[in-house]
Amino acid sequence: MKLQARLDRVLPLVRQASELALSYFGKFQGHKKSDHTVVSEADELVERLLVQGLQRRFPGETIVGEEGGATGPLQGPIWSVDPIDGTSAYLARLPHWGVSVGLLVGGRPVLGVVDLPLLGETCLAVAGRGAWMQTDRWGRQAMRVSPWSEPDSESMFCVPSDFHRCHEVHFPGKLRSLGSTVAHVLLVARGDACAALMRVHLWDLAGCAAILTEAGGRLETLDGSPLDLLELLPGAPFLPDVLASSPTGLAEMRKRVWKRAQGS
Amino acid sequence: MKLQARLDRVLPLVRQASELALSYFGKFQGHKKSDHTVVSEADELVERLLVQGLQRRFPGETIVGEEGGATGPLQGPIWSVDPIDGTSAYLARLPHWGVSVGLLVGGRPVLGVVDLPLLGETCLAVAGRGAWMQTDRWGRQAMRVSPWSEPDSESMFCVPSDFHRCHEVHFPGKLRSLGSTVAHVLLVARGDACAALMRVHLWDLAGCAAILTEAGGRLETLDGSPLDLLELLPGAPFLPDVLASSPTGLAEMRKRVWKRAQGS
Incomplete structure (x- = not known):
């Protein structure tokens, strides 16, 4: 099946999953143990909807989820x-x-759909056809990583919420931590952030890797190795330090970010 | 004029200003010098709308703005x-x-309206009558600061984007930097964040101080002094380190946050 036909089948499924996630959103206030149960329940229901929807649309193909592990062989699509x-x-x-x-x-991200329902933003990419966002506010826009320029006080670098415990950085601009890996990668892909650092499992990156790549960006580990997504298949540990940026940005940011000797 | 009557006059004005700000939003991509001109233009037009609207509704009263300084004497309302x-x-x-x-x-925040138009959230407070948010998604909800509990891995602390250059912190939870002082204070006021640290001018806090106070929160400087908003009147320097939290949270967070000896 052609990638575009796959995208046409996946997009309504992702939007349906977003609606389900939204129906649980804000049903709790503050931070209580019971809330985590609610979130887990929402997570599991949304994953089940996605997995069953993909199984119906693409019978026999392998599906790797956050909650449920893998169904099918770890080869092929x-x-x-x-x-x-x-x-x-x-x-x-x-x-x-x-x-x-x-x-x-074959380990290459060839299609990605990420929906941020509260922001009215859906980002999409198909290998060789570019990346774009469809938004309630701006309609459809191409996504392009910004060419590297020396960071200044307005430059944005997206980091995990525990960055302060694990890393140091020389960066004259703004560190933002918004709470979502995919959102951070998409901000790089659309040219608003110059880079993002994250710890990842396969499911964090599978959707946005194709979008970032098609937008002209790249992923690598903080020590400069290229990222092989197949190394993140179930059973593999997550990777603690993955950078997303333009090709030049990766090299430049690697010089500016380093691990702390110990947490503080 | 009673505070509630004042609120009824201010709320539509703030919503109108939000619409104007929204009409400029996203009219630029990436980070270019020319964009700052666009933002300044939006800032100035929105401020003019607010100042003129307040002058019409409350003739003779003093108005302090970010862009334009003060009109009127620095006493009375x-x-x-x-x-x-x-x-x-x-x-x-x-x-x-x-x-x-x-x-x-008299230096006391007695009324506040903050509108976050992209999130569909308007937060309001009148002294003695509580704080509440009106949202597209959840309707009207009271805002309450969460009672202090020992931070854990899910606790949220909102910080400025240059926190990494200026401060150190012992905090087991999530540092978030979302890009707006008022948004950070409102997250404390509605009980989702346990504290926020910020540098402030009067205009940053005037709207959200009443909301935070009515929600059971408090502001003080990082060295433990109570915050006198009148010290922030035009001509005064901004305050670099102001904490927002519950009364207990202020004391607890003060022990956990300190200034770096020098920027890095």
């Missing part, structure tokens, strides 16, 4: 779903969380 | 307006920015 990326943000009633589905073929 | 709090977030097409108006009487 591999779908990876992240039902709610940014569950802490979701729990805290912040807007940056999203539903994400990606397709890998 | 003092209005303070922040046309677009979070201009960097606005420029980067992030959702956390807002239009804010507050009223001080």
Whole structure:
């Protein structure tokens, strides 16, 4: 099946999953143990909807989820779903969380759909056809990574919420932590952030890797190795330090970010 | 004029200002020098709308703005307006920015309206009558600061985007930097964040101080002094380190946050 035909089948499924996630959003206030149960329930229901929807649309193909592990062999086309990326943000009633589905073929991300329902933004990419966002506010726009320029006080670098414990950085601009890995990568892909640092599982990146790549960006580890998404298949540990940026940005940011000797 | 009657007059004005700010939002991509001119233009037009609207509704009363300084004597009721709090977030097409108006009487914040138009959230407070948010999604909800509990991995602390250069912190939870001082204070006021640290001018806090106070929160400087908003009147320097939290949270967070000896 052609990638565009796959995208046409996946997009309504992701939007349906977003609606389901939205129906649980904000049903809790503050930070209580019971809230985590609610979030887990939403996460599981949304994943089940995505996995069953993909199974119906693409019978026999492998699906890797956050909650449920893998169904099918770990070769051939591999779908990876992240039902709610940014569950802490979701729990805290912040807007940056999203539903994400990606397709890998031979380890290469070839299709990605990420929907951020509270922001009215859906980002899409198909290998060789570019990346674009469809928004309630601006309609359809191409996504392009910004060419590297020396960071200044307005430059944005997206970091995990525990960056202060794990890393140091020389950066004259703004560190932002919005609560969602996919949102951070998409901000790089659309040219608003110069880079993002994250710790990742396969499902965090499967959807946005194709979008970033098609927008002219790249992923690598903080030590400069290229990122092989197949190394993130179930059973593999997550990667603690992955950078997203333009090709030049990766090299430049690597010089500016380093691990702390110990947490503080 | 009673505070409730004042609120009824201010609320439609703030919503009108939000619409004007929205009409400029996203009219630029990436980070270019020319964009700052656009943002300044939006900032100035929104402030003019607010100042003129307040002058019409409350003739002769003092108005302090971000862009235009003060009109009127620095005593009696003092209005303070922040046309677009979070201009960097606005420029980067992030959702956390807002239009804010507050009223001080004798230095005490007695009325506040903050609208976050992209999030569909309007937060309001009148002294003695509580704080509440009106949202597209959840309707009307009371705002309450969360009672202090020992921070854990899910606790949220909102910090400025240059926190990494200026401060150190012992905090086991999530540092978030969303791009707007008022948004950070409102997250404390509604019980989703346990504390926020910020550098402030009067206009940053005038609108959200009444909301935070009515929600059971408090502001003080990082060295433990109570905050006198009148010290922030035009001509005064901004305050670099102001904490917002519950009364217990202020004391607890003061032990956990300190200034770096020097920027890095």
